[in-house]
Amino acid sequence: MAGLKDATAIVGIGQTAFGKQLPENEKTLACRAILAALDDAGIAPSEVDAFASYTMEETDEVEVAKAVGAGDVTFFSKVGFGGGGSCATVAHLAAAVATGQASVGVAWRSRKRGSGPRPWKNTTVQLPTPAQWTRPYGLLRPADEIAMLARRYMHEYGATRDHLFNIALACRNRANQNPAAMMYERPLTRDMYMTARMISEPLCLFDNCLETDGALACVIVSAERARDCRQKPVYVHSVAQGLPSQHHGMVNYWNDDPLTGPAWTAARHLWKQADFGPDDVDVAQIYDAFTPLIPLSLEGYGFCGRGEGGAFTEGGALEIGGRLPLNTGGGGLSEAYVHGFNLINEGVKQLRGISTAQVPGAGTCLVTAGEGVPTSALLLRGA
Amino acid sequence: MTESEICYLSPVIDDDGAPFWRYAAQSQLRMQACASPACGELRFPPRPCCPHCGSFESEWRLMSGRGRIWSYVVPHPPLLPAYAAVAPYNAIIVELADAPRIRLVGNLVASADAALNSVDPGRLRIGAKVQVVFTDVDGVTMPRWVLERP
Numbered sequence: 001m002a003g004l005k006d007a008t009a010i011v012g013i014g015q016t017a018f019g020k021q022l023p024e025n026e027k028t029l030a031c032r033a034i035l036a037a038l039d040d041a042g043i044a045p046s047e048v049d050a051f052a053s054y055t056m057e058e059t060d061e062v063e064v065a066k067a068v069g070a071g072d073v074t075f076f077s078k079v080g081f082g083g084g085g086s087c088a089t090v091a092h093l094a095a096a097v098a099t100g101q102a103s104v105g106v107a108w109r110s111r112k113r114g115s116g117p118r119p120w121k122n123t124t125v126q127l128p129t130p131a132q133w134t135r136p137y138g139l140l141r142p143a144d145e146i147a148m149l150a151r152r153y154m155h156e157y158g159a160t161r162d163h164l165f166n167i168a169l170a171c172r173n174r175a176n177q178n179p180a181a182m183m184y185e186r187p188l189t190r191d192m193y194m195t196a197r198m199i200s201e202p203l204c205l206f207d208n209c210l211e212t213d214g215a216l217a218c219v220i221v222s223a224e225r226a227r228d229c230r231q232k233p234v235y236v237h238s239v240a241q242g243l244p245s246q247h248h249g250m251v252n253y254w255n256d257d258p259l260t261g262p263a264w265t266a267a268r269h270l271w272k273q274a275d276f277g278p279d280d281v282d283v284a285q286i287y288d289a290f291t292p293l294i295p296l297s298l299e300g301y302g303f304c305g306r307g308e309g310g311a312f313t314e315g316g317a318l319e320i321g322g323r324l325p326l327n328t329g330g331g332g333l334s335e336a337y338v339h340g341f342n343l344i345n346e347g348v349k350q351l352r353g354i355s356t357a358q359v360p361g362a363g364t365c366l367v368t369a370g371e372g373v374p375t376s377a378l379l380l381r382g383a
Numbered sequence: 384m385t386e387s388e389i390c391y392l393s394p395v396i397d398d399d400g401a402p403f404w405r406y407a408a409q410s411q412l413r414m415q416a417c418a419s420p421a422c423g424e425l426r427f428p429p430r431p432c433c434p435h436c437g438s439f440e441s442e443w444r445l446m447s448g449r450g451r452i453w454s455y456v457v458p459h460p461p462l463l464p465a466y467a468a469v470a471p472y473n474a475i476i477v478e479l480a481d482a483p484r485i486r487l488v489g490n491l492v493a494s495a496d497a498a499l500n501s502v503d504p505g506r507l508r509i510g511a512k513v514q515v516v517f518t519d520v521d522g523v524t525m526p527r528w529v530l531e532r533p
Contacts, residue, residue, distance in 0.1 A: 121463065123392055132394035133428050134488045136525065138466045138499060139474045140392075144458050148476060152454035155509045201457035201471070201504070246434065253453075253476055253486045254427055 005273060006381065007098040009226035009233035010090070012041025012219035013345040018182050018336035020114035022213040029215035030059040030110035031067045037217040038068075042230030043104055050075035050102030050220075052089040054339060056082050059110050075102040081249060083289055083332075083370030084262065086340035087378045091239035093220040103221065109341040110215035118211075134251055143208055143290060145250040146372055147200035150292035153259055154202065159310030161202065164291040165193045167326070168206045168333055170318035171288060175330025178356040182210050183334040207291040209332035216341040218348065234351045237364075237381040238274040242266030243374040250372050262375040263300025263368065270377050271302065278302040281379075282362040283350050284324050285343035288331040293371040298324075301366060301377070320357055328357040343367050344378070351382035390465050393523050399429040402443050408524040410517045413443040414485060427485045448515035449531070450477035453486055455507045472499035477513055477528055492516070492527045506530070 014036025016022070016029045024032075038045055048070040051061040061076045075096040079085030086109070093105030113119075120141045139145060153159055172188040175181035188206065196204040226233035242265030244255060252258040271277060278301060286297045295309025303324055304312045318326040329335040329346035336342050347365040349355040355362075362382065369376040396404050399415075406413040416425045417433035418440035424433060425444065432439045455475040460467045472490070479485045493501035495516035512531035517524050 118461070123463070130428065132396055132400055135392045136394050136520075136523075137474050137488050137490050138391070138458060138462075138472055139456070139488050140458065140463060140466060144456050144474060147456040147458075148454045148474070151456060152476075152509070155454070198457070198459045198471070200459065248428070251488070253488070256484055258486075 003273060004094050004098050004236065004239060005275070006235040006237055007223055008094040008220050009223050009235045010218050010348050010380070011221050011226050011229040011231055011233055012037040012043065013217070013348050014038070014040055015180070015216040015342070015345060016214050018180060018212050018214040018338070020211065020213060022112065022115070026110040026112055026215070027059045027063060027067065029213070030064055030108055033110065033215035033217040034064065034068050034106055034108055037106065037219050040231060041219040043219060043221070045069040046071045047104045048106050049073050050093055050096050050105035052077045052079070052092045052105065052107045054078060054082070054085040054089065054109060055080045056339070057109055064108070075105070079376070081370070081373040083287055083339045084373035084375040086287070086344060086369040086376065087239065087367055088241050088369065088376035090218065090220060090236060090344060090378055091241065091376055094236045094239055097220055097222055103225070105220040106217055107220065108215065108217035109339050111338050112213045113337060114211045114213040130248060141200070142250060143203055144200045146290045146292055147203045149252065149258060149296070149372070151202055153292060153296065156259065157307035157310060159295060161194070163295065163310035163313045164207055165190055166313035166318060167288070167291040167294045168193060171327045171331040171333040173319060174328050174357045175334035178329050178335060181330040181335040182212060183330060203290060203292070209289045209337040210334070212336040212338055214336050214338050216338055216345050218344060232352050232383045234348045235381045235383065236378060238270050238379040239377070240266040240269035240273070241374070241376045242269065247374065249374065252372065259296065261296060261300065261371055262373065263297045263371045266375050266377045267301045270379060274379050276364060281324065281364050281366050283328060283359045283365050284326055285328070285331070285347045285365065285367045286326060287340045287343065287368045287370045288327055288333050289337065289370060291333070294326070297368055297371050300371070301368065320359060325359050328355050328359065340369055347378070347380045351380055391520055392463070393521055399431060403429060404523065406443060407517060407526055410524070412446045412448045412515050412526055414446055414482065415441050416444045418442040425482050425485055427487070446479055446481050449480040450513050450528070451480065452476070452491070452507065452509055452511045452513060453478040454509060455491070457504045469498055469500045471504060473502065473504060473507055475507070475528065487526070489526060489528050492529060493533070494529060495527060
């Protein structure tokens with residue numbers, strides 16, 4: 001079977017500024033990010049023949065293709081489940097390019113979450129069917145749903161708020177190195193964390209991601225073509241999606257084992273296709289809408305054993321120079337929350353050697369999408 | 384604002400879930416079970432067919448109404464207005480004594496008609512034994528939970 005392994009590469013990345021209340025609309029931001037990514041790759045917009053984004057993306061491919069001046073488009077795809085879709089956009093384009101359905105793919109995400117209403121407030125969309133079992137009881141927001149898992153996780157394994165702080169701190173420290181991050185020049189201390197207002201106990205303000213306006217995009221071509229592009233290629237080494245047996249979006253509580261979420265399913269497939277394992281990952285960009293997603297993901301992707309995710313964060317393990325430098329642009333917690341797309345582009349920056357918090361000699365990077373929902377993941381490899 | 388004047392979100396009931404709410408209106412906690420004699424597995428949330436054997440035959444089995452707290456959260460604003468009015472309140476997950484892998488989201492209250500914030504959050508504890516009670520909220524009978532030893 002012809003696999004996807006290293007068959008394609010990310011050759012261009014682009015982003016807009018991140019902030020609250022950016023003046024431009026989502027379509028304009030999307031076009032800016034896409035054109036920046038194509039310029040980075042040295043590829044003309046007229047060569048683009050594939051697009052992929054999230055089902056929650058509100059700028060559609062018809063509008064985007066028309067605005068940026070794409071050519072005839074022969075592949076387009078949208079991936080569901082909010083932040084679970086991020087890495088899958090790249091995975092779908094990699095599959096399309098590797099199988100000859102298209103030659104130049106663009107994945108993008110544009111969002112004005114910093115300006116707009118919170119998605120969970122839209123109860124007409126949220127309440128029907130599965131939400132009949134949760135929302136009436138006041139389990140209203142993603143933070144409440146993940147806090148429920150976090151409480152159980154802490155109870156079963158002795159994980160503490162200090163462990164969650166370690167995660168928030170690692171992301172904030174990296175954002176403090178990244179001038180593009182929303183939390184640049186805004187350090188976090190343990191005292192700030194421990195005295196912060198609660199959002200859904202046991203989660204406080206700093207356990208929750210930012211609310212951001214901004215857009216990002218990346219360009220995928222075949223490995224063969226990548227050799228002639230402007231930038232050093234970053235190979236898409238392995239890809240996976242994951243929807244576990246008996247999963248129920250956000251509230252994995254009806255699964256036999258709610259603490260082994262979609263990360264476990266995606267990880268099994270991801271590693272099966274790869275030439276290396278968790279011990280060989282130099283840097284990780286792990287979806288961090290909420291801090292508890294990190295220990296759950298560290299376990300799911302095999303960086304530590306079951307129940308060891310909290311302890312893994314001790315001793316600076318997630319900092320630069322630690323065992324697994326995490327979210328080196330600042331992540332969703334401290335760089336920008338654009339449904340995880342900034343994690344993809346940051347992975348590319350690491351493997352090009354241009355991150356603002358560069359891991360010396362980084363050659364491999366794990367990027368993950370939202371845990372707690374049907375998810376996706378990428379293993380990237382430097383040239 | 385009294386508890387009866389608060390407009391909480393009402394469940395939007397689908398075909399699969401309708402029997403659950405119909406039985407709740409009779410103060411019964413019933414769970415969907417496969418009616419195939421060779422299977423009989425419980426399942427939640429309700430759905431058209433059995434994920435274990437594929438049978439479309441189902442029945443609604445009466446539960447004892449006893450359970451234990453599996454996890455809980457205490458939400459604080461920003462919240463929808465009705466919930467912000469009683470915040471911080473609790474939301475809990477109850478694992479049923481009869482079927483520990485069936486877990487229901489609910490609220491722990493001091494008595495059936497008491498407010499969502501009627502139990503001191505300090506009394507919430509994973510493993511605490513609870514008993515179902517039923518109360519009318521805007522015309523829908525909602526199962527809620529009280530501590531077995533208040």
